[in-house]
Amino acid sequence: MTYQGVLTKMETEFSSPIAYYLVFENDFLNMNQLLGKTITIQFVKYQCLSCGMDKPIYRQGFCKSCFFEIPQAxxxxxxxxxxxxxxxxxxxxxxxxxxxxxxxxxxxxxxxxxxxxxxxxxxxxxxxxxxxxxxxxxxxxxxxxxxxxxxxxxxxxxxxxxxxxxxxxxxxxxxxxxxxxxxxxxxxxxxxxxxxxxxxxxxxxxIEFPVEKYPVKPNSLNIIKSQSYTGKLTGIKGQYLIFEDDTVFNVRSNEGLVVSLSIL
Structure with a gap:
């Protein structure tokens, strides 16, 4: 099963543990249900959260021109x-x-x-x-x-x-x-x-987070540089996806990136 959309910070529900949802334009993923599953994340393109253009993201999900113009930044x-x-x-x-x-x-x-x-x-x-x-x-x-x-x-x-x-x-x-x-x-x-x-x-x-295994030496995933990553999801904390090999992916810091997410 493969989903594709522009990343925005995961939506959350205050429960024990916290419930996480990844919201794309046409898809809605319950991330807690993916714990223990192998996932592939692939970079597709940029999509500024303001103008929607395929321009490199500068900060907070916005391209450079929008970041210095819009009130949200x-x-x-x-x-x-x-x-x-x-x-x-x-x-x-x-x-x-x-x-x-x-x-x-x-x-x-x-x-x-x-x-x-x-x-x-x-x-x-x-x-x-x-x-x-x-x-x-x-x-x-x-x-x-x-x-x-x-x-x-x-x-x-x-x-x-x-x-x-x-x-x-x-x-x-x-x-x-x-x-x-x-x-x-x-x-x-x-x-x-x-x-x-x-x-x-x-x-x-x-607050209790849905984590089965905490990383010993967290290694932040740069999906633009690597283009693609595959790993077993073992936890979610803050806005981070935590994988079995200690790779962690900060969804919020990657807002404005269009990715495909495949559940293997």
């Missing part, structure tokens, strides 16, 4: 403290920016390879944590716009990490942390503008 996406919609100030498209920035946002702690701080729209909880491969997470602050979340994250980054070590996360070489204690420890560093939005009482969310 503006700097405030990765750096929420640069958001300006609350000031009625346009960056690339004020209507779009208001729609995304002027909604409830969460500042959270997640433990994937270590405890890190992050920002996401409230509507993306717990999806964001799943995508990062976090086995536990907790909300710290809920604010009414992206800017407040951004400045809170910046303030907390001086006292806790903000990056995930993807190799450590995939090897499951992790330590359980008391995120409630971390939340209380970091409370004093929240900016004055966001202090009133601190979440006083909540518990951490625990």
């Amino acid at each position: 503006a700097d405030w996406i990765m750096r929420p403290e640069l958001s300006t919609a609350h000031l009625n100030k346009e960056d690339r498209d004020l209507e779009y920016e208001k729609k995304v920035q002027l909604q409830p946002h969460i500042v959270y702690l997640a433990n994937s390879s270590n405890v890190k701080v992050g920002v996401t729209r409230k509507s993306q909880v717990p999806t964001r944590w799943i995508d990062q491969g976090a086995h536990e997470a907790i909300e710290i602050v809920e604010v009414p716009n992206r800017y407040l979340a951004g400045i809170t994250e910046v303030a907390l980054k001086d006292h806790v990490g903000d990056k995930t070590n993807w190799r450590t996360m995939l090897k499951n070489d992790i330590v359980d942390e008391n995120l409630v204690e971390w939340r209380e420890r970091l409370k004093q560093y929240i900016p004055d503008e966001a202090k009133d939005y601190f979440i006083e009482t909540n518990t951490e969310t625990n």
